[in-house]
Amino acid sequence: MIVLNTMYERLIDLDEKSMPMPGLASKWTVSSDGLVYTFHLRQGVKFHNGRELTAEDVVYSYNRLMDPKTKYPFSPQVQNIKEVKALDKYTAQITLKARRSPSWFICPIPTERMPSFQGRSGEAGGHPDPPRRDRAL
Numbered sequence: 001m002i003v004l005n006t007m008y009e010r011l012i013d014l015d016e017k018s019m020p021m022p023g024l025a026s027k028w029t030v031s032s033d034g035l036v037y038t039f040h041l042r043q044g045v046k047f048h049n050g051r052e053l054t055a056e057d058v059v060y061s062y063n064r065l066m067d068p069k070t071k072y073p074f075s076p077q078v079q080n081i082k083e084v085k086a087l088d089k090y091t092a093q094i095t096l097k098a099r100r101s102p103s104w105f106i107c108p109i110p111t112e113r114m115p116s117f118q119g120r121s122g123e124a125g126g127h128p129d130p131p132r133r134d135r136a137l
Contacts, residue, residue, distance in 0.1 A: 011039050011058070011092075024053065034099035035082075041090040055086035062094065 013023040025039035045053040062084040065072045072078070083095045 035096045037094045039092045041092065043090055054089050055092040058092040059084045059086050
């Protein structure tokens with residue numbers, strides 16, 4: 001898992017105290033029933049080829065992981081996802097089948113479509129005192 005953490009980014013990361021903090025998502029909201037997660041992506045995130053990350057990339061990545069043909073080795077992390085859609089260029093929405101722990105989006109996503117980027121900080125959705133951190137990868 002340590003190797004994945006240095007190669008791939010997550011929608012939401014964890015700080016030193018295991019509290020959620022921004023990753024690829026600069027902020028996020030959760031519906032009152034705990035089934036719908038809306039992620040507002042950090043703008044300006046680039047893939048290694050210079051193309052900007054969009055919500056369509058998040059949709060593609062999660063759909064690929066959920067496809068049994070890909071034989072994703074961590075499939076239990078995504079088996080509770082009902083639907084992933086792009087609401088606009090920088091907003092992705094993930095709907096779950098049942099309410100559960102949000103650990104499914106904290107795990108790194110090992111696909112070639114999820115980028116790495118240098119230097120990040122921002123506000124965490126719903127975190128009372130948003131942690132800030134810059135990390136060069």
